[in-house]
Amino acid sequence: xxxxxxxxxxxxxxxxxxxxxxxxxxxxxxxxxxxxxxxxxxxxxxxxxxxxxxxxxxxxxxxxxxxxxxxxxxxxxxxxxxxxxxxxxxxxxxxxxxxxxxxxxxxxxxxxxxxxxx
Amino acid sequence: xxxxxxxxxxxxxxxxxxxxxxxxxxxxxxxxxxxxxxxxxxxxxxxxxxxxxxxxxxxxxxxxxxxxxxxxxxxxxxxxxxxxxxxxxxxxxxxxxxxxxxxxxxxxxxxxxx
Numbered sequence: 417x418x419x420x421x422x423x424x425x426x427x428x429x430x431x432x433x434x435x436x437x438x439x440x441x442x443x444x445x446x447x448x449x450x451x452x453x454x455x456x457x458x459x460x461x462x463x464x465x466x467x468x469x470x471x472x473x474x475x476x477x478x479x480x481x482x483x484x485x486x487x488x489x490x491x492x493x494x495x496x497x498x499x500x501x502x503x504x505x506x507x508x509x510x511x512x513x514x515x516x517x518x519x520x521x522x523x524x525x526x527x528x529x530x531x532x533x534x
Numbered sequence: 535x536x537x538x539x540x541x542x543x544x545x546x547x548x549x550x551x552x553x554x555x556x557x558x559x560x561x562x563x564x565x566x567x568x569x570x571x572x573x574x575x576x577x578x579x580x581x582x583x584x585x586x587x588x589x590x591x592x593x594x595x596x597x598x599x600x601x602x603x604x605x606x607x608x609x610x611x612x613x614x615x616x617x618x619x620x621x622x623x624x625x626x627x628x629x630x631x632x633x634x635x636x637x638x639x640x641x642x643x644x645x646x647x648x
Contacts, residue, residue: 458638521634525576
């Protein structure tokens with residue numbers, strides 16, 4: 417396993433269409449995060465999974481956004497009825513849950529999916 | 535929302551020079567991390583400094599943390615062209631049920647010229 421994998425790398429869609437992105441985390445990592453990054457800004461947190469449970473969602477995640485992580489492995493992020501303001505880089509990250517209550521907080525990021533809504 | 539600001543927004547230096555980037559944040563923290571991002575790519579973790587640490591080194595990287603001023607600095611010594619990238623600081627807010635939300639600054643774009 418060489419790292420976090422995201423697919424597709426680039427997506428161009430027409431306004432109003434639905435899009436779905438996939439993230440495959442590092443295999444032993446229980447924790448999975450989605451972030452969104454617009455040009456010239458740092459990434460902003462969207463949502464967090466621990467195994468299959470979605471434990472946190474940002475207010476940035478409107479009703480048109482939904483994320484899943486079935487079986488606690490890969491995750492998908494779907495955007496319905498895309499708008500031009502959804503154009504951004506969508507980044508997935510994962511981190512391990514260590515034993516004994518310890519946790520590593522540094523995240524391992526994928527290469528991202530760049531979404532362009534035209 | 536962004537946790538803090540980074541300064542400068544852009545920095546251009548010659549290969550071999552040192553590069554210093556500063557980060558300010560707003561709330562109390564458990565730790566502060568620095569990440570690098572090459573153009574259009576994902577982020578790579580560089581170094582983590584805990585709130586009870588004042589300085590940390592890793593290879594050519596030196597990070598300082600001043601919790602009283604809510605600021606951190608990243609120093610890259612003897613820079614190389616390959617160091618050209620955007621650099622982000624990030625603070626983490628632990629979730630009650632475990633896991634950590636990273637809150638990133640706005641980033642410094644570093645360009646190292648030959």
